[in-house]
Amino acid sequence: MREGKSKRPVLTRDYLVRATYNYxxxxxxxxxxxxxxxGRKARRRLSDEEGSDTQALMPQAKDWIDDIVHKAVQQNLVNDRQYAEARARSLIRSGNSKMKVGQKLQAKGVAADLVAEVLEALAEQYEDMDFLAAVKYARKRRFGAFSIRHDGAELMEKELASMCRAGFSYTLTIRVLKMPCRDLEDILYQTSI
Incomplete structure (x- = not known):
């Protein structure tokens, strides 16, 4: 590094704006x-530098972050409702139960009332959304009629336990695990989310 060149600033608002757009x-x-x-980017950037003035920048960085996020919301770059609707559809399509979808959305910071609203709208649009998700989960994990191993009751208990842990009800799980393969495939190919 050349001696005459000044060191770049530790943390700037422009850096956070660029990081926002890149993300x-x-x-x-x-x-x-x-x-x-x-916040993680700001803390990481500040922890790389030594000096007492770096920690003094953190409150200012929080103000910058609040302002940047507010502008992103105003410009509709960040929209919790759109995110929740798209993510819920994707999770249901990949075989997640309604309960699991709600948990994952709340973990990402979607408000509980918005999660309930989105799940209710999806339930109105698709009659038996949890059943379809359970069928997709069973196909993905090769459970029930999709199984390549037919070891009997012990295997079915393990599959039942796995599906219940995934958030599907006991009765729904039994229903899916006992259905013939042809019926399950018909359900998958006739219904789309």
Whole structure:
């Protein structure tokens, strides 16, 4: 490094703005998650530098982060409702139960009332959403009629336990595990989320 060249600033607002746009180009997110991502970037950037003035920058960085997130929401770059709807559809399609979908959305910072609203709207749109998700989960994990091993009651108990841990009800799980393969495939190919 040349001696005459000054050291770059530890943390600037422009750095956080660029980090925000780079992150939003790659990922859809919620307000809370974006705040956490930017906070981690700021802490990491400040921890790399020595000096007493770096910790004095953290309150200012929080103000910058709040302002940046607020502008991203105003510009509709971050929209919790759109994120929740798209993510819920994706999770249901991949075989997650309604309960698991709700937990994952809340973990990303979506408000509980918005999660309930989104799940209710999906339930109205798709009659038996949890049943379809259970069938997709069974196919993905090769349970029940999709199983390549037919070891009997012990295997069925393990499959039942796995599906219950995934958030599906006992009665729904039994129903899916005991259905013939042809019926399950018909359900999968006739219904789409």
């Amino acid at each position: 939003l180009q790659r990922f859809a997110t919620t307000e809370k998650n974006l705040r956490e991502v930017l």
